[in-house]
Every structure is written in C-alpha cells, then in structure tokens.
Amino acid sequence: MTPFAWRDGFLWNAAEKAGLSVQNFGEYIYNPYSLPAGSPDWDTWYAESQWLENGHNGPEPISNPCQYTRVQSDIPSLQAISDPCFPNFQLSIPDQYRVDQWLPVFHQQKKSGNMPKLTFMWLMTDHTTGTNVPDPVAQVADNDLAVGRVAEAVSHSPYWDDTAIFILEDDAQDGQDHVDAHRSIAFAISKYSPGTPQTPYVDHRFYTTVNMIHTVEMLLGIPPMNQNDAYAPVMGPMLSGPGNQPPFEADYRNRISGLIYETNKRDARGASESTRMDFSHPDAAPAARLNQVLWRDQKGDVPMPAPKHVLFPAGGD
Secondary structure, eight states: OOTTTTOOOSHHHHHHHTTOOEEEESTTOOBOOSOOTTOOOHHHHHHHHHHHHTTSOSSOSSSSTHHHHOOBOSSHHHHTTBOTTSOOSOTTSOHHHHHHHHHHHHHHHHHHTOOOSEEEEOOOGGGOBTBSSSOHHHHHHHHHHHHHHHHHHHHTSGGGGGOEEEEEOSOTTOOOOSSOTTOOOEEEEETTOSBOSSSBOOOOSOOOHHHHHHHHHHHHTOOOSSHHHHHSOOOGGGGOSOSOOOOOOOOOHHHHTTGGGOOOOTTSTTHHHHHTSOOSSTTOSOHHHHHHHHHHHHHTTSOOOOOOOSSSOOOOO
16 A cells, blocks of 8 residues: 555545546646656757647657656545646646646537536746756746636636636745745635736735635535634635626736746856755755745845744744
C-alpha cells in the first residue's frame, strides 16, 4: 500500500459522495516532481505552447509532450479524476502551456454541455525560480495571463451564468508585508461578483482557505466535511452582486510585448545563488533566501524590510 492509498476526506470526495462530477488539472499531484533527464527546456515548452495556439503550424517543437508530464497520484480517488498529461509542479513549464492543455478539454465540454460541477486547476509559475531562467517578472506575468485566459474562456461560455472561479495564492508563508507575512491574496470571479472590472470589490474581512472551502460547499449544495468548515463563515459578500458582471477579457499586453518570454542572464543578481536552490517540488527552496534574491532583483541595494509576523513567529528557511 502506498503512503496515501487509504486517504480520503478531501473536497473532491465530498463532491463525489453527493453525486457531483469532478475533474482535476494538476492539483495535489506529487508524482513525479522532477522531469526526466533530457526533458525540454523552458524555451522549448513555450514554443510548444505557441505551436498549440497557432493552429499546429509547422513541426511540433516537442514530440509527445505527455511523456514528460504524465502524472500519477498516490491517492486513487484523485488519480481517477486527474488529467494524466497536465503538468504538476514543474516550474520549467510555463503556465501558458497548462492553459493550452485545458482549453481543448473545456471546448469539448461546451459542445457536449457536460462540464463537471467542480474543477481544480494548479497554475504555479508565479512561485518563480529566483533569478534563474526565466526572469521572475516574466514568470509572474505568465501566471497572470494564464489566470486571465481561464477567466476569459469561462466568462464567454454558457457556464458563466452559474460558475464561480475561486483563486488562492499558494505559499502564504513568508514575505515582506506590513500586516503579516502570512497574509495572501484570494480572488472570486463570478457573474454575481459585486463591483466592476474597472473598480473591483475588495472585501477586508478576515478569511482563510477554510472560508473558501465552505463557500464552495455551499454553492455545490454539499454538507461541510467537518467542524472546521462548518463554522467558517462563507464569503457571501464576494457573490452579492446583481448578476450583471460582464465577461472578462484577458490582458495580452505582456505577451505582445514579449515580457512573459524574458530570461535572465547568467550574471543576473542572485543567479548563482538561485541555481543552487531546489525548485523541484513545493516548499523545497529556502524561503528567506529566495525572498532576498527576489528583493534585490527588483529593488537593488534598497534594504529589505523585515517580514512582520503576528499570528505565527518568524522562522528560518
């Protein structure tokens, strides 16, 4: 028996027990992390992404890309609902490629009118790899555009009337923040979101991931999984609009300008230190040192402020 073969109690289990269909693209897939030897580099994955977006013109840059990204989960219930070729935590693969893998599936679901009730998707290049290849600003821009393309596709589909997209920022563990270094952002995208694209609604209430989970449960009509989510207030204000939120348009300026393709030179600030960090799986890179590298990349010699820790004490890497 594998270490996690017996585990259930996840949100997808709760949805399936209620008779709802679920699909997963990369979330909680831990095997394999490292790409096999001889795998394509970041530039080649971007070329593959552009080949997919440009109608398969010319020879395909990567022959059978699934051979490098085929994943397996140690949790059978998750394996059963996961796209087998969607890349997991591989920072050498741009998020544009991930969206290019998801879009054909979504378009087929639109044709059949059979989109699962719950979808998980992991887009992670905004973790960055320090000042390795590519540039950290490019990786953040890549992630932003990928999220925008998902919102654009869903909001221009028949599912916009009754679909909500919840976005969590992973790894809210450390960083320079005037409130608390564990604080992170979250987004709710829906036809019923208040505000407008020009002036989005900002909710200043204290929420955690559990609040978002309970909100998803309420929307799906499934019971809480335990006392923690049962007592977490739902994020009702985020869905309190009149239902006239127009479809979203992704902002492609960073792709047109080439920003999302920018790479670092070998002599970039912190490049040698970044090269020695482990980005093969989540939480392996030393957080404090990575923060220093990213700060110097953007701020130069301006002293980095100490992160503020209120809820939990500051630690090392």
